[in-house]
Amino acid sequence: MSKSNTEALNTFLAQRFPHESEYLQATSEVLTDIMPIYNANATYKHYDIVRRLCLPERIIYFTVSWMNSHGEVEVNQGWRVQHNSVMGPYKGGLRFHPSVNLTILKFLAFEQTFKNALTGLPMGGGKGGSDFNPKGRSDHDIMLFCQSFMRELQRHIGAQTDVPAGDINVGAREIGFLYGEYRRLNNRFEGVLTGKGLEFGGSYVRTEATGFGLVYFLEAVCKAHNTDIEGQRIAISGAGNVALHAALKAKQKGAIVVTLSNSKGTLACTSGFHESDIQWAIHNHTMESNVLTALCQQSERNMQWHKAQTPWSEEVDIALPCATQNELNHSDAESLIHSGCKMVLEGANMPCTERAQQAFKKAKVVFVPGKASNAGGVALSGLEMAQNAVFSQDDANTLDAQLKTIMQNIHYRCEQEGTSDTGIDYAKGANVAAFRRVADAMVAQGV
Template sequence: MSHTSNQDQLLEWLSGQYAEQTEYLQAVDEIVNDIMPVANVHDDYKKCDVVRRLCVPERIIQFSVQWMNDNNEIEIHRGWRVQHNGLIGPYKGGLRFHPTVNESILKFLAFEQTFKNALTGLPMGGAKGGSDFNPKGRSNNEIMRFCQAFMGELQRHIGSHTDVPAGDINVSSREIGFLYGEYRRIHNQFEGTLTGKDISFGGSHVRTEATGFGLIYMLEAVLAEHDEQLEGKCVGVSGAGNVALHAALKAVTKNAIVVSLSNSRGCLIKKDGFSESDIRWAIENNASYNNVLTALADESSADAVWQENKKPWGQTMDICLPCATQNELDENDATQLKDNGVKYVLEGANMPCTSEAQRVFADARIPFVPGKASNAGGVALSGLEMAQNATFSRDSWEALDNELQSIMQHIHQQCVEEGKDGDFIHYAKGANIAAFRRLADAMVAQGV
C-alpha cells in the first residue's frame, strides 16, 4: 500500500484485517471521510502516512481476569486495554464493565477518544479499556474482588505518565476506588494513575457532573452561534446514567423543558418537563432501584408516562441529546425527529447516532455535534484532575466549572473554524479536522 492511497484503499486495507469489527470500521469510516482531503493536500502528512497510522492502535493488551465469587467459585473474564495513540500525552480513556464489551467496541472508543482528547487542547493521548464482566446483581464484595483482580493485570501497563484510565459504563467512583486501592498497594505509590477518584483521595470537584454539564455548555455555545438561547427550549434526552441525568439537571436549571429520559427497557416521558427535584431524585436514587425511571414515574406525578420498549425520539423536541449508548439513534429515528421539527442534535454518548442517521441530519441542514466534541467535558475534567494530582493541589468547584465552560467554548470555536460552510456549520467535520491537524502535526514532528 502506497503512502498516497486514497480513502477507499485505506478502508479496504482495514476491512481486510478487521472485517468482523463493525463498530471500529464505522468510526474510522466517519472520521477518514472528513480528514482524507486535508491529508491529501499536505505533503508531510502523505509522506508520513499519517492517516493510516492514526487509524491503527499502537498497542492492544488483552488479559484474563480470574477471581473468586461469593460462592467460592472461580470466575474468568476477559479484560482489555487499547492504547490507541500517545502522540500528545499519556494514554487517557475510560474503563467499561459490560457483557457487550469486545475488542471492536474498545477500538472504536479508543479511536474516538484520541480525537476527542486532541480537541480539548490538553496533553492527553487516547485509550479505552474494560471487561465483559457485568457488575449488575453482584455484591459489593464481588465487585471489589473483581476490580482487584482486574487491576492486578492492568497495573503493569498504566501509570501517571504512561496511561491514566477513568470510569465509563458501570465503572463509577466505587469501582475506581477499588481499582486505585489495589494499584496503590501493589506499587506503594500515591499518584494520579486513575481519574474519577473520590474527592477524599485525590479526586476533583465537578468530575462526576462534567460530561453532562459540558454537553449543555456546548449546547449553549451552539445556540449562541445561531442567535438562540436555551431557556424555554424543549429538550429530549435518552439514557438514565450519569451523563443523561446531569445533562438533564443542568438543562432544567437553565429553564429548558426536558421531556424524556430512557434506558434499555423503555422511556419515561413528561411532556410538561421534569422538575429539578425529579432529576435530583433520580441522581440520588439511581443505584437503589432496578429501574430508576419507573420508580421516578411513581415518585413524580401522574403525567410522567413510562413507555415500555420505546425510544424517546417520537416526541416533538427542539433539541435532541442522545446520551445512552452507541448506535441507539438510527435512520428511522432521525427521520422522525426531522419531520417533528428538531433543530439541533448533540451527542452525549459515544457515537449514538448511526451513519445513516447522521446523513439525515446533514441533508436536512440540522446542526449535529458529534460526541468527540460535545461530550468531551468528562475527559477535560479528568485532565484537570491529573494536573491537580501532579501538583498535589485541589482547585475549587467554581474554578473548575469555569475552566470546563472555557474548554467547551474552545472546542466549539475549533469546530466552527474548520467546519463552516457558508451559513451552515458542519460540526462533525470541523471536530474531525481540528483534532486531526493537532495529531498529524505531532506525528510529523516526532518522525516515523
C-alpha cells in the same frame, strides 16, 4: 492520497478487521473529512499519518480469573487499547459490560484520541474494560473482581503512561476498588486513575462534567445559531450520570426536558421534568433497578412510562442521545426531523448511526458528534490529572468555570474548521481540528 486511495485505506482496514463494525464505522466517518487535509500536505503523506493514526499503537488482552464470595471461580476477559500517545499519556475510560469486546474498545479508543486532542490538554487516547457485568452483584464481589482486574492492568498503566477513568458501569465505587489495589501493588500514591473519591485525589465536578459540558456546548451552538436554550423542548436518552446531569443543567438553563430513557423504555413528561425530579433520579439511580419507573411511581406529576420505546418520537427542538453507541438509527432520525427537531448533540460515544447522521445532514439539522460535545468528562479528568501532579484540589466553582471555557474553546475550533457558506459542519470541524493537532505532533516526533 486520492479518493481511490481513501477507498483503498477503508478496504485495507476492512480486510484486516472484517468483523469490527463499530471500529470500521468510526474510522470511515473520520477519513471522509480529513482526507482533503491529508492530500494537501506532503509532509503528512510522507509520514503516512492517516494509516498510522487509524491503527492502535498497542492492544493489551488479559484473562481475569477470580474467586467470588461464594468460593466459585469465574473467568472474564480484559482489554486495554492504547491507541495514540503522541500528545500525552493514554487517556480514556474503563467499561464493565457484557457487550464489551475488542471492536467496541478500538472504536472508543480511536474516537478518544480525537476527543482528547480537541480539549487542548496533553492527553493521548485509550480505552479499556471487561465483559464482567456488575449488575446485581454484591459490593464484595465487585471489589474482588476489580482487584483481580487491576492485578493484570497495573503492569501497563501509570501517571505518565496511561491514566484510565470510569465509563459504563465503572463509577466511584469501582474506581475506588481499582485504585486501592494499584496503590497496594505499586506502593505509590499517584494520579494513575481519574474519577477518584475526593478523599484520595479526586476532583470536584468530575461526576457532573460530561453532562454539564454537553449543555455548555449546546449553549455555544445556540449562540452561533442566534437562539437560546431557554424554552427549548429537549429529548434526552439515558438515565446515568451523563443523561441526568445534562438534564439537570439544561433545566437550570430554562429548557423543558421531556424524556429520559434506559434499555427498558422511556419516561416522558410532556410538561417537562422539574429540577426536583432530576435531583431525585441522580441521588437514587444507583440504588434502583429501574430508577425511571421508580420516579414515575413516586412523582405526583403527569409522567408516562413507555415500555420498550425510545425517546425519539416526541415533538422536540433538541435531541441529546446520552446512552450508548448506535442507539439512534435512521428511522429515529426521520421521526425527529418530522417532529421539527433542529439540533442533535451526542452526549454518548457515537450514539447516532451513519445513516442517521446522513439524514440529519440532508435535512439541515445541526449535528454535533460526541468527540466534541461529549468531551467534558475527559476535560475534567485532565484537570484532575493536573491537580494530582501538584498535590492540590481546586474548588467546584473554579473547575466548573474551567470546564465551560474548555467546551467553548472546542466549539470555537469546530467552528473555525467546519464553517462554510452553508453553515457550520460540526462533524467535519471536530475531525479536522483534532486531526491537525495529532498529525502535527506525530510529524514533529518522527516515525
